[in-house]
Amino acid sequence: xxxxxxxxxxxxxxxxxxxxxxxxxxxxxxxxxxxxxxxxxxxxxxxxxxxxxxxxxxxxxxxxxxxxxxxxxxxxxxxxxxxxxxxxxxxxxxxxxxxxxxxxxxxxxxxxxxxxxxxxxxxxxxxxxxxxxxxxxxxxxxxxxxxxxxxxxxxxxxxxxxxxxxxxxxxxxxxxxxxxxxxxxxxxxxxxxxxxxxxxxxxxxxxxxxxxxxxxxxxxxxxxxxxxxxxxxxxxxxxxxxxxxxxxxxxxxxxxxxxxxxxxxxxxxxxxxxxxxxxxxxxxxxxxxxxxxxxxxxxxxxxxxxxxxxxxxxxxxxxxxxxxxxxxxxxxxxxxxxxxxxxxxxxxxxxxxxxxxxxxxxxxxxxxxxxxxxxxxxxxxxxxxxxxxxxxxxxxxxxxxxxxxxxxxxxxxxxxxxxxxxxxxxxxxxxxxxxxxxxxxxxxxxxxxxxxxxxxxxxxxxxxxxxxxxxxxxxxxxxxxxxxxxxxxxxxxxxxxxxxxxxxxxxxxxxxxxxxxxxxxxxxxxxxxxxxxxxxxxxxxxxxxxxxxxxxxxxxx
Amino acid sequence: xxxxxxxxxxxxxxxxxxxxxxxxxxxxxxxxxxxxxxxxxxxxxxxxxxxxxxxxxxxxxxxxxxxxxxxxxxxxxxxxxxxxxxxxxxxxxxxxxxxxxxxxxxxxxxxxxxxxxxxxxxxxxxxxxxxxxxxxxxxxxxxxxxxxxxxxxxxxxxxxxxxxxxxxxxxxxxxxxxxxxxxxxxxxxxxxxxxxxxxxxxxxxxxxxxxxxxxxxxxxxxxxxxxxxxxxxxxxxxxxxxxxxxxxxxxxxxxxxxxxxxxxxxxxxxx
Numbered sequence: 001x002x003x004x005x006x007x008x009x010x011x012x013x014x015x016x017x018x019x020x021x022x023x024x025x026x027x028x029x030x031x032x033x034x035x036x037x038x039x040x041x042x043x044x045x046x047x048x049x050x051x052x053x054x055x056x057x058x059x060x061x062x063x064x065x066x067x068x069x070x071x072x073x074x075x076x077x078x079x080x081x082x083x084x085x086x087x088x089x090x091x092x093x094x095x096x097x098x099x100x101x102x103x104x105x106x107x108x109x110x111x112x113x114x115x116x117x118x119x120x121x122x123x124x125x126x127x128x129x130x131x132x133x134x135x136x137x138x139x140x141x142x143x144x145x146x147x148x149x150x151x152x153x154x155x156x157x158x159x160x161x162x163x164x165x166x167x168x169x170x171x172x173x174x175x176x177x178x179x180x181x182x183x184x185x186x187x188x189x190x191x192x193x194x195x196x197x198x199x200x201x202x203x204x205x206x207x208x209x210x211x212x213x214x215x216x217x218x219x220x221x222x223x224x225x226x227x228x229x230x231x232x233x234x235x236x237x238x239x240x241x242x243x244x245x246x247x248x249x250x251x252x253x254x255x256x257x258x259x260x261x262x263x264x265x266x267x268x269x270x271x272x273x274x275x276x277x278x279x280x281x282x283x284x285x286x287x288x289x290x291x292x293x294x295x296x297x298x299x300x301x302x303x304x305x306x307x308x309x310x311x312x313x314x315x316x317x318x319x320x321x322x323x324x325x326x327x328x329x330x331x332x333x334x335x336x337x338x339x340x341x342x343x344x345x346x347x348x349x350x351x352x353x354x355x356x357x358x359x360x361x362x363x364x365x366x367x368x369x370x371x372x373x374x375x376x377x378x379x380x381x382x383x384x385x386x387x388x389x390x391x392x393x394x395x396x397x398x399x400x401x402x403x404x405x406x407x408x409x410x411x412x413x414x415x416x417x418x419x420x421x422x423x424x425x426x427x428x429x430x431x432x433x434x435x436x437x438x439x440x441x442x443x444x445x446x447x448x449x450x451x452x453x454x455x456x457x458x459x460x461x462x463x464x465x466x467x468x469x470x471x472x473x474x475x476x477x478x479x480x481x482x483x484x485x486x487x488x489x490x491x492x493x494x495x496x497x498x499x500x501x502x503x504x505x506x507x508x509x510x511x512x513x514x515x516x517x518x519x520x521x522x523x524x525x526x527x528x529x530x531x532x533x534x535x536x537x538x539x540x541x542x543x544x545x546x547x548x549x550x551x552x553x554x555x556x557x
Numbered sequence: 558x559x560x561x562x563x564x565x566x567x568x569x570x571x572x573x574x575x576x577x578x579x580x581x582x583x584x585x586x587x588x589x590x591x592x593x594x595x596x597x598x599x600x601x602x603x604x605x606x607x608x609x610x611x612x613x614x615x616x617x618x619x620x621x622x623x624x625x626x627x628x629x630x631x632x633x634x635x636x637x638x639x640x641x642x643x644x645x646x647x648x649x650x651x652x653x654x655x656x657x658x659x660x661x662x663x664x665x666x667x668x669x670x671x672x673x674x675x676x677x678x679x680x681x682x683x684x685x686x687x688x689x690x691x692x693x694x695x696x697x698x699x700x701x702x703x704x705x706x707x708x709x710x711x712x713x714x715x716x717x718x719x720x721x722x723x724x725x726x727x728x729x730x731x732x733x734x735x736x737x738x739x740x741x742x743x744x745x746x747x748x749x750x751x752x753x754x755x756x757x758x759x760x761x762x763x764x765x766x767x768x769x770x771x772x773x774x775x776x777x778x779x780x781x782x783x784x785x786x787x788x789x790x791x792x793x794x795x796x797x798x799x800x801x802x803x804x805x806x807x808x809x810x811x812x813x814x815x816x817x818x819x820x821x822x823x824x825x826x827x828x
Contacts, residue, residue: 351724380726393717397739403718406735407725452721459725 022093023050024194024227025074025112030087032069032078032251043069043082044251051195054225056218058238058259060274061248062474063445067231070248071197074229075114076104092194109136113188117200119180123172129183130156130168136190155186160216178209185216192224199231206338207501211545214241233474235278236504236547239263247271263551277479278553279504281546283527288511292328295364295495296350296383296463299324302358303345303519319345320519323359327463327512330493334510334527336500336542342519343499347467350497351385352376363463381411384456388468390448394440400451401436407459418458425454429484446477450484457488464488465497470505482509503546504553507531515539620775621797627687627776628757628805634691635756636749639698644745646699647706648733652714661707664700672697676759677768690769694756705748709741716740743817750813754806761802777802 032044043066051057061067072078074089076096089097091112096104108114116122124132130152137148149168156164159182172180181201188196198217202210218241221228232238238245238259245262247255247270254268266272301323306316320342327333335343349356352368361369368379387393394403404425405418413421423433429450440448449469456464466485470478486509489496500506506513506527513530515523515538523536534540543549650660667675679693713719714737722732763769764778765785772779777798784794 353720353723377726380724383724385721385724387717387721389717393721395718395722395736395740397742398735406722406727410726410728410731455721455725 023052024055024092025049025051025229026088026090027070027074028088028090030070030073030089031085032066032073032082033085035081040250042085042251044073046087047248047251047253048087049246049253049256051227051229053194053227054222056221056228056230056241056243058242058245059229059231059248060233060235060238060245062233062274062476064250065248066251067248068199071114071199071229071231074195074197075108075112076101077114106140109188109193110140110191111193112195112197113191113193114197114199115181115184115188115201117203119177119184119204120172122184123180125172127171128168129170129172129175133183133187133190136187140191151190152186155190156183158220159183159186159189161186176209177205178213181205181209181213182216185213185220189220189224189226193226195227195229196221197229197231200233201230202237203232203234207503207547208338208541208545210237210547211240214547217241234547235263235275235475235553236549236551239548239551247274274475275553277475279479279482279502279508280553281504281507281531281549283507283531284509285528286511289328289330292330293364294326294328296497297326297362297365298346298350298359299362300359301346301349301356301361301369303342303349303354304357318519320349320356323514323516323519323521325497325514325521325524327495327497329462329495330489331511332489332496332498332509334498334500334506334513335516336503336506336513337516338501338542340518341516343516344467345519346516347385347465347497347499350463351383351465352379353385381407381459382461383463383465384459384461385465385467386449386452386456386469388471390445390452390472393452394448394455396440399437399439400443403440403451404436404455404458407455411459421458422454425457428457428488429454444477446473446481449473449481453481453484453488457492461494463495463497465499467499468501469498471500471502478505485509503542515542617780617794617797620780621777621801623775624777624780624798625801625805627770627774628760628802630687631691631694631760632753632757632805632809635694635698636753638691638695639702639752640745640749642695642699643702644706644738644741646703648710648737650703651707651710652729652733652737657707660703664703667697668700670697673759673762676763677766680763680768687770690760690763691756693763694759698752698756702745702748702752705744706741709744710737713737713740742820746817746820747813750809750816753813754809757802757805757809761798 027047027049030044030047031042034041034043047070049057049059059067059070069078069082072082073084074091074096076099078084084097087097088095091107096107123129130149133152133155134148137143137151141148143151152168153164156167161167161179161182167175167179167183172183175183185201196217201217202213205213214237217228217230220226230237230241242259244256244258246253247262247268249270255262255266255271257267262271263275266275301320302318303320304316304318323342323346325333325335325346335346337343345354348354349369350361352361352371356369359369360367363379363382368376371379394400401419401422404422405413405415408418408421409415419436422436426433426436431447431450431454435443440451443451452469469485470481473481482505485496485498488494496509498506498509510527512525513523513527514521515530515536517538523530523534523539530539531543534543646660646664649656651657675697676693679696680689683689719732719736722736727735760769760776761778761781764776765782766778767782769778770776772783780798781795784791784798788795
């Protein structure tokens with residue numbers, strides 16, 4: 001199966017027919033050693049893969065599967081601690097596995113290019129975008145300054161950026177994330193390389209921007225016949241752009257095949273598990289108890305940051321305006337929106353990490369929007385929050401046990417009893433109570449998120465706010481944590497506010513959904529209703545942009 | 558580092574004589590020469606001048622070893638004092654908005670005066686003693702620590718685990734003490750050892766300039782100051798304390814890096 005798929009270049013490219021036996025990129029039995037003391041011996045163990053001309057191959061895997069290491073190996077960017085121990089990397093037939101740095105420098109951007117996940121850090125903040133592209137040209141061509149400028153303006157135009165002359169003169173911070181990624185693509189493709197490696201190119205972007213960037217990559221790749229190795233963890237992206245898919249697990253290629261073969265009829269158990277863990281777009285139906293008591297009611301919430309600045313008064317920023325929401329006991333309200341939509345602002349107001357500028361936040365009828373001092377402290381035990389980043393939400397210098405008992409002890413629980421509660425909670429979140437004496441760095445992201453949930457539950461709250469609580473996790477871990485949250489909601493009859501940018505996740509866990517854009521709730525209603533007939537154009541755009549929306553992933557059953 | 562601490566503690570038993578003793582007969586001896594020295598009681602004892610003697614006939618070996626005591630004391634207590642004050646001020650400046658401007662503008666003012674000038678002025682005000690030297694070196698170091706702590710606090714207070722602690726109803730002083738302070742340790746330890754090293758240098762400079770400890774107390778700066786006029790003829794007067802000074806500063810810095818790594822829970826064994 002693997003051998004067949006290796007050279008199964010797509011048919012629609014006329015050029016592909018002649019070079020079918022000579023792929024742009026060929027990896028043969030690539031092995032990359034890891035330093036001693038790592039959790040496994042090799043980052044890549046015998047990876048064989050080919051990328052044909054004009055073909056998009058998606059390399060899929062969870063974090064730690066070695067997919068980025070393989071990309072770095074091809075570009076010759078591996079650190080010395082990760083040597084290629086065996087195997088061959090061929091670029092257009094040329095063996096570049098152990099080739100000299102000078103040759104690699106000559107090949108980069110002319111024959112192979114790479115774009116990265118984070119377009120802000122991949123661009124130099126003190127250089128104009130045009131100059132950064134110019135660097136590529138002046139290093140590899142003998143064009144005159146005028147000709148180079150001409151070419152740069154052309155390529156900026158080609159990546160569909162408006163007003164190339166202005167883009168040329170802009171600094172990276174003046175552009176949006178999507179625009180920066182377009183500049184990166186322009187830089188990578190300006191010399192028309194045969195191979196483009198894209199390492200999670202859209203992971204840091206909003207869905208609507210992601211959809212545009214994916215379309216752009218596909219369009220350019222088709223136009224120039226570039227071979228693309230796209231690294232991603234997102235099966236939605238795979239369904240959207242891939243010709244062929246390679247699934248990587250702990251450095252081992254477990255399955256290679258055409259997109260439809262892999263997505264529809266996965267052969268390997270691991271692939272099946274991964275695809276099964278992708279939440280579906282069909283909302284899960286749940287019986288609702290409409291007589292349940294309303295825990296939280298947010299009325300006309302405003303959060304305005306006053307314009308600052310000494311010399312010039314800047315315009316005030318409305319992070320949230322006129323937000324009205326409510327959650328009943330035992331139900332989950334989803335707040336969905338892109339970055340900057342104000343969803344986290346609302347969450348932070350509800351937990352009172354910040355004070356709202358206007359409106360009311362009523363917990364069981366008591367307004368806590370402007371509470372202070374002791375009254376606020378009493379309220380804190382009833383509303384708890386779980387944050388997005390599992391690596392930063394636990395204090396690295398305190399043990400897990402200390403983290404969990406901190407809250408209860410603040411409210412007068414003796415240490416021994418708090419510890420007993422922590423032990424019970426650890427079992428609840430499916431962790432070994434013996435782990436309480438360990439430090440956060442000894443746990444994986446998913447485990448840390450469980451610990452954060454245990455810490456929140458230790459306060460026995462009535463309302464739990466989950467701010468992108470599963471967004472940083474791998475799909476398989478994500479589905480486990482979602483299950484855990486669901487189980488806790490049922491067991492404790494807890495009200496949950498679930499903030500996410502991921503419609504798939506929202507479809508699985510939320511009873512109601514509020515869609516936010518630019519600080520306002522643009523659509524608010526039952527999940528079922530919003531998914532079947534979205535009213536607001538913004539919601540519709542969100543749905544249209546969701547990657548792989550036409551692909552029938554497991555409906556979460 | 559340990560070796561230096563041992564030398565400082567055990568100075569009297571390391572074959573030294575009273576470092577203030579002088580013997581006109583044994584002036585300007587070269588290193589390794591044998592000679593004799595008269596104690597205060599008037600008896601004469603034979604002594605090998607390992608590092609030679611100075612123009613008063615004092616044993617440089619003994620003086621350098623006793624000088625270690627002074628240097629380490631000055632370094633250690635300066636670091637301790639400036640860290641203590643700096644952490645206190647920095648936590649306030651970083652966490653409480655209203656205190657920020659007040660404290661930091663004062664610190665900026667202090668920083669705009671050259672450290673050595675403040676030290677000289679302070680010592681001149683109170684006359685030289687160990688305590689005044691330590692205070693004099695500490696004062697100009699405080700703004701540096703305060704700035705560092707403040708910048709660390711400003712970034713740590715935005716961390717989700719601090720927000721989680723706020724949401725758990727943890728009182729502010731406990732957040733400062735339990736969550737923020739421990740996470741400033743690594744950079745502070747490095748800064749602390751840097752201060753320790755620079756304090757040793759500043760003390761030597763003050764002594765060398767004659768505004769530090771009185772010349773009868775053996776410090777490396779004093780030894781070098783007294784050796785200066787004869788440097789061309791008898792370079793050993795300056796050479797040995799100089800070597801000790803350089804080695805100590807190096808040792809303190811290495812010690813700081815080691816300490817930082819040991820205190821990091823991530824360095825503890827992964828399970």
